[in-house]
Amino acid sequence: MTGKHTITVHGKRFDYELEITRKVTVIKGNSGTGKTMLINALQGYATDKRKSGYVVYSDLNFGVLSKDSRWNLDLTDSRYDILFVDENVEYIYTKAFQVEFANSDKYLVVMSRSGSFEYLPCAMGSVYKFKTKKTDNGFITSMVEVERGIRDKRASCSL
Numbered sequence: 001m002t003g004k005h006t007i008t009v010h011g012k013r014f015d016y017e018l019e020i021t022r023k024v025t026v027i028k029g030n031s032g033t034g035k036t037m038l039i040n041a042l043q044g045y046a047t048d049k050r051k052s053g054y055v056v057y058s059d060l061n062f063g064v065l066s067k068d069s070r071w072n073l074d075l076t077d078s079r080y081d082i083l084f085v086d087e088n089v090e091y092i093y094t095k096a097f098q099v100e101f102a103n104s105d106k107y108l109v110v111m112s113r114s115g116s117f118e119y120l121p122c123a124m125g126s127v128y129k130f131k132t133k134k135t136d137n138g139f140i141t142s143m144v145e146v147e148r149g150i151r152d153k154r155a156s157c158s159l
Contacts (some may be wrong), residue, residue, distance in 0.1 A: 005082070005107070007062070009041050010055040013138035016041070018109070020060075020082065022126040024101075025109045026117070027143060029129050034141050035111035039064060039086045058082075060107065065089055071097055075104045082107040095119055 009016040016038050029035055043064040044052035056062075060081035065071055067089050074083060083106055091097050092110060098119035101108055110117070128143040 005058070005060050007056065007058040007060070007082075009038060009045070010057075011041055011138075012053060015138070015140045017140065017142045019143060020107055020109065022122075023107055024117070024120045024122045024126055025107070025143075026122065026127045027109065027111050027130065028113060028127060028146060029111075030113065033130050034132065035130070036086055038141075039084060039111060042084050065092070072100060075100055075106060080106060082109065084109045085111070087112040093117070 003021070005020045007016075007018040007020065009018075014034075014037070016034070027035060041052075041054045042056065042062065043066070045054040045056045046062070046064055061079055062082045062084060063074055063077070063080040065074060065083050065085040069089075071091060074080060085092055085108065087110070095118075098117060102119060102121050108120070125145055127146045129146050130141045131144045132139050132141045
């Protein structure tokens with residue numbers, strides 16, 4: 001898969017606007033920046049659709065990996081084009097997961113404060129943080145590229 005893909009998540013008091021252009025996207029941020037809130041909204045919508053209170057617009061079919069996921073099945077499941085995962089899902093740090101994902105045809109969005117993704121195919125410009133703006137109706141959160149001093153030109157992420 002190639003190209004630019006947009007995912008918008010609407011909640012009662014917030015909107016997330018994500019633009020995915022790379023196979024692996026890492027969204028960094030301290031506690032309280034909205035990473036887990038986004039994962040919870042996506043999971044809620046995937047489970048209960050509009051009954052969840054969230055609305056998701058996406059040109060890709062998405063799934064959310066959890067601690068209980070059988071990730072090897074999710075990586076081969078044709079229902080999903082993009083997978084989201086929070087940093088507390090420990091298997092994402094394993095070589096087995098990273099190598100298997102690298103060989104898949106999926107996109108991956110990882111929410112992480114830090115971590116080592118030595119075997120994931122990350123490119124320069126694939127690490128972001130959230131920037132939130134207050135509006136009259138709540139908050140809009142968008143991705144902004146993380147500025148890094150000297151960028152690592154290797155094909156893997158090490159955050």
